[in-house]
Amino acid sequence: MNMIEEVVSAHLPVGETLRIHKNRIEGAEPKKRRLAIVTGTHGDELEGQYVAWQLARVLKKRQPLLRGTVDIYPALNPLGISTIYRGLPGFDLDMNRIFPGSSEETMYEYIAGGIIEDIAGADLCIDIHASNIFLREIPQVRINEQSAETLLPLAKFLNMNFLWVHSAATVLESTLAYSLNSLGTPTLVVEMGVGMRITKSYGDQLITGILSVMSQLFMLEEPCPPVAPPIVSTDGNVAFVNANTSGIFIPRVRHEERVEEGQLLGLIADPLSGGVREELHSPASGLIFTLREYPVVNEGSLIARILGGAL
Template sequence: MSDVSMLWTGLDYERSGKQSDYLRLPHSSDLSAYGWIPIPLVVIANGTGPTLLLTAGTHGDEYEGQIALNRLARELRPEDINGRVIIMPALNFPAVMAGRRVSPLDEGNLNRLFPGDPKMGPTAAIAHYVDKVLFPKCDLVIDLHSGGRSLDYLPLALAHPGSNDAHREKVKSLLNAFGAPFSVLTDGSGGGGHTTLYAAAAKRGIPALTTELGGGATLSPRGLAIAETGVRRVLKHFGIASGLDVDDTSSTRLMRSLGREAAIYAPEGGLFEPNADLGEMVAAGDLAGRIHFPDSPMRDPVELHFSNAGMISCRRFPTLTQRGDCLFNLMTDVQ
């Protein structure tokens, strides 16, 4: 895999001040042989403090992070900063403009393509730039997500637990500073595993978190507020913008994901009738829901039961369901 990125920008990451331009993603099409796709990029730098990379729009149908980072990009001033903040509110810009989880250019799911490869298409080239160019500049990484059109989520932050004791403590410090209602330690099973942005950052030893702040491809006002407050808490806690007016107290509840072994997946396609809700505590054997069959009205629905006890962290949003769709995920308190 090449270490040379196809993407470029006119911004100087080492320059003090506030810069706003684009990361340019080359894309050759019928009507634009030598064209490029603009990915908005804001860099605010001053002093010698840490560098924080903030991304959203990794999936285009997740909106809380996009709005939170747009607002932050407008509000932060160089004189507020000791360090550097790199803000990318629409990282997978083609997906953002299409309102889709994946890119319309190549059907690429950016959060399943890390560490990326410039020879594997435009979406993998974005991942490659983040991994090879941006991560080496960063001390902290936050990638803001929500459930998109297929899931509804409790507002929470997630992180890989860390590769050693020092890394684990830094991850916990980052989660506590962000202060989501729930902070979940996970290995990514059932999701992207080690192919996600925050997992790739963690692999480099960078304290990194992601979030889930709503769902249903609409805007959660509560999720937006958590994103805005959480990012500002991190900026203040790590001394990057210590003068920000934000409540820096945190009452996050530390959890661990129970992974795909405790998740419920649709065994057949049909209409999903949930019997449990977000945040509910369930026991092994409890009824999770039913799958009804619109093409066979005389057929009894299939009943689904939880195999583990835990708290419901997410639930499928659409009713129409196909075999293999994730219906519920569970988490439990860290002991």
């Protein structure tokens, strides 16, 4: 059975209603297992829109093999998506900083609380993000070290290139993933691609991983799709490259390229003088898993992240 259901709604000042919907796909024994696929928290992150669309199509074809329920939430921030605005339109606020929400506070906190209530209790939630317009990311899963023991075994089947285990000190408690994990709902955060774009190959890669995880959860009566083993790393293996001056970043390497320590990554050019303000060199040998996409940079701008030793 397939159903479009309203998760939570709230009245807007203009006489309209903000509604959050989900696509519920049920197989046999719908109450036995439940998987939640969540995306669209940030309005400029569109990679998950393709995943939500294509996954629904894939699961409908496999519905006779489905055991349990899959809930797909394509747009937690529909106003942000429709206006290409990262945060909540009308508010200088990041939606992923107001969870777990509250039924007694502002409209958006009420919406956040309704989302948490609806997802809570799922056997697994996959929270899909893209990067912003400034950076391109390889497909990766980010995990709080406090939840690593529970989440890593399933994350390894998600067909992502890289599993990054963050220290607890770097994880914000007001995110959807942290709130759900705190409630006992295992939640994996996927990051991939670049803002305002869809990278179809990344989306297809993740869909294969989702089917693989569903097989591990005994939600699909078919062999587990083959997935590549990911690199697993912690904060200590990640090197950061930041600009020391402003200008235009001209890359000399490609995203997902493996580099050697000291290799030239790119230049910061001065369009006015025709000169070079800075040469950026790799601080370590490894894999470029984050690379600057938007060329205008200021002092301190993140240029690249390198996974050391991934050669």
